[in-house]
Amino acid sequence: MNAPAGADVADVAADGAIRSLNPSIRTIWTIKMAAFSVLLFLPALFYDLTHLFSSDAWLPFGALSGTVLVGGVLYCVAWPRLRYRAWGFALRPEELYMEHGVLQHVRTIVPLRRIQHVDVSQDLVEREFALGRLVVHTAGSRSSDVVIPGLPLSEAEAIRDKIKRFILEDPLTEEPV
Amino acid sequence: MPPSPTESNSDGRPDASPAPDRPAGEEKEEEPAPTGAGEAATATTLGAVREPQRLHPLTLLLRVGASLPALVIILLPLLRNPGSTENVTSLVLGVLYGVFALPAILLQYWRFSYRITPKQIVIQSGVLNRKNRSIPIERVQNIQIERNLVARLFGIAKVKLETAGSTSTEGSLEYVHQDEAQKIRQVVRSFQRGSQEAEAAASADAEDAADTETLLDMSLRRVLLSGAFRFSLLYLAVIFTVLELFNPEALVERVLRAQGRVGWVSEVIFSHPALAILTTVVAAVFLGWVSGIGVHVARYYDFRLWLDGDKLRKRHGLFTVTEGTVPLDKVQALILRTNPFMRAFGWYELKVQTVGLDVEEQGHRVIAPFAGAGRILELARQVRSVELPESFAHVSRLTIRRRFIRYTAVWAALLLPTVYFWPADWLHLGGVVLPWWGFGLVPFILGWAVLQYQNHGYAAGEDGFYIRRGVLSHYLWILPVEKFHVFHTTASIFQRRLGLKTLFVDTAGAATFAYPEVIDVPAAEADAQFGALYRRFRQLYRTRVEAATGAPDTRLAPDERPHLPVDEPPA
Numbered sequence: 119m120n121a122p123a124g125a126d127v128a129d130v131a132a133d134g135a136i137r138s139l140n141p142s143i144r145t146i147w148t149i150k151m152a153a154f155s156v157l158l159f160l161p162a163l164f165y166d167l168t169h170l171f172s173s174d175a176w177l178p179f180g181a182l183s184g185t186v187l188v189g190g191v192l193y194c195v196a197w198p199r200l201r202y203r204a205w206g207f208a209l210r211p212e213e214l215y216m217e218h219g220v221l222q223h224v225r226t227i228v229p230l231r232r233i234q235h236v237d238v239s240q241d242l243v244e245r246e247f248a249l250g251r252l253v254v255h256t257a258g259s260r261s262s263d264v265v266i267p268g269l270p271l272s273e274a275e276a277i278r279d280k281i282k283r284f285i286l287e288d289p290l291t292e293e294p295v
Numbered sequence: 296m297p298p299s300p301t302e303s304n305s306d307g308r309p310d311a312s313p314a315p316d317r318p319a320g321e322e323k324e325e326e327p328a329p330t331g332a333g334e335a336a337t338a339t340t341l342g343a344v345r346e347p348q349r350l351h352p353l354t355l356l357l358r359v360g361a362s363l364p365a366l367v368i369i370l371l372p373l374l375r376n377p378g379s380t381e382n383v384t385s386l387v388l389g390v391l392y393g394v395f396a397l398p399a400i401l402l403q404y405w406r407f408s409y410r411i412t413p414k415q416i417v418i419q420s421g422v423l424n425r426k427n428r429s430i431p432i433e434r435v436q437n438i439q440i441e442r443n444l445v446a447r448l449f450g451i452a453k454v455k456l457e458t459a460g461s462t463s464t465e466g467s468l469e470y471v472h473q474d475e476a477q478k479i480r481q482v483v484r485s486f487q488r489g490s491q492e493a494e495a496a497a498s499a500d501a502e503d504a505a506d507t508e509t510l511l512d513m514s515l516r517r518v519l520l521s522g523a524f525r526f527s528l529l530y531l532a533v534i535f536t537v538l539e540l541f542n543p544e545a546l547v548e549r550v551l552r553a554q555g556r557v558g559w560v561s562e563v564i565f566s567h568p569a570l571a572i573l574t575t576v577v578a579a580v581f582l583g584w585v586s587g588i589g590v591h592v593a594r595y596y597d598f599r600l601w602l603d604g605d606k607l608r609k610r611h612g613l614f615t616v617t618e619g620t621v622p623l624d625k626v627q628a629l630i631l632r633t634n635p636f637m638r639a640f641g642w643y644e645l646k647v648q649t650v651g652l653d654v655e656e657q658g659h660r661v662i663a664p665f666a667g668a669g670r671i672l673e674l675a676r677q678v679r680s681v682e683l684p685e686s687f688a689h690v691s692r693l694t695i696r697r698r699f700i701r702y703t704a705v706w707a708a709l710l711l712p713t714v715y716f717w718p719a720d721w722l723h724l725g726g727v728v729l730p731w732w733g734f735g736l737v738p739f740i741l742g743w744a745v746l747q748y749q750n751h752g753y754a755a756g757e758d759g760f761y762i763r764r765g766v767l768s769h770y771l772w773i774l775p776v777e778k779f780h781v782f783h784t785t786a787s788i789f790q791r792r793l794g795l796k797t798l799f800v801d802t803a804g805a806a807t808f809a810y811p812e813v814i815d816v817p818a819a820e821a822d823a824q825f826g827a828l829y830r831r832f833r834q835l836y837r838t839r840v841e842a843a844t845g846a847p848d849t850r851l852a853p854d855e856r857p858h859l860p861v862d863e864p865p866a
Contacts, residue, residue, distance in 0.1 A: 213829070222786065224783060228782075229780075229833070231836060232780045232781065256780055259805040259806070259810070290840060
């Protein structure tokens, strides 16, 4: 056991077979971020319009809403790409490996043995693209749910079923915590 | 509510071990449960509580008493100026209280019952919304008996039942007679051990674990000593908050006037601001110290810890006596804590991290509040094998720079606005406004960062991961390999510029603010540890699987194992 085990654990965090998310997740993120940016933009626009004719305006017209607009557009265009590029995951025989984060790079190993339960969820936007997200719950305190977004729904369900089977067929009967 | 055929736990799980003797009409609490002949015999010898029991009648009195402050607040306007017409609201509320709250307390008491069978504990409660909770006996992890001052005066106790699955108390009996509380624990524990040992267990428990091994006993002197090391401003803040309610100035005034001699002292003090500040600080430190001792003694008076099979049990408290149990295999991590003063004299505190036990202690339970290093290690080894590493690896020195820059930036962000908004007629020192002098603390920030670096270390042993951290509170976390949960490394943009990473192994029930993170490890080293820790975890479980099944491999054939989705033919 030891020799092959040693050989195949060497790649615990290797990036050999790291998978990316489904590319359409970028569109989903763009849509969500656009909605968020609009929420910021509208009050800015409202402020600009209501102060259009006031004499003591300390900002030229359009400065505030323009900044928010440009920032929002940049955010919607660039951020999903960066985030998509940072995301990667791999389901290995005994663990789930993932890395993500634009500003803060995070690499995580979730041993399948430690998973309490798995959900597949889908929101309104994701449904349009037939994508789902895998939510893995563990008993760990800081990372009690680990989320992998942007998986085709069928694939997310396949992964869920595999993890479920791994847990069910665990020959160790000890309690997870 | 229609009677349901099966009872379910609070979280909706079906009862794992349906009691064979459960009657169909469980909902009718007045009906005594029919029992088989054999079980009836066991029940009588063990004193199982087969009939639904009510709580102690004094509960009623205590609950009414507990609700009185609310009534006082409601009626406060009325009491202040009786006869005013504006008091209609509070009067109406008061009447509503009388009409609803008091009968509610009575009804709640009337509709609450508990029952203990060899298989489960059944608690029925609720007036409008009937709740029927059954806790399987073997799931009960901990039976905690709490007796606060009032309860001790009346000879009653609060029994908390805790299970592993839930994060909070699963069932609470508040209050029962104190003998009844002890009996409940005996009965449950004897059922857990199985009926063949039940007799022995019951008699052993009757002696209250007299023949079990006492691990730690703290005399009053020791408790006082340990309190003396626990300086805390927290209690002081509480004291001042309470004093605030009693209008301290009037009190001080009265004291000063009554003793004319103190008059000149106060005059001197109030005429020199520096002296006033000094006196305040000294008084605060002294009060903080004394109140710390007081709180500590109240909490840990007569501390006793003993080993009972595979559980640690402890009892302590001056006014509120708490008895608790910590199952050894539910311990997620060991935490050794000390502070510079305690360490200078070789004293430590030992805590264990658990899940599903007392929420109030944030998943941390104190096993030994105060003991010497050797004793603490001995205790820790009772919980699990601990091999303290010879040396701890330091994190990167660059952490000093990062911390210094970060703290200075935060400090500057706090100071600069005050500089800007500082009124012109306020205190100016040496030609500049006072807040500028705050930057004089910057060297101390550097010193603090260096101290943090020096006190931060980690070591990966064969049996666990050891992390040292903290300047004012030194923590040493011992995370056993078998309790590892999720593995993380993180690198922020600033860390990436310096080639650093943060390493974190998550465990169940870890606290959310002070957790065992290893900050600013060199990136290559962090990755190596990240892999090595996980490999050790996997190796441990592979060995266990092999021992359990006799086969070297895990449960699935290679082609059945979960594999990369990309390997699959597209569906």
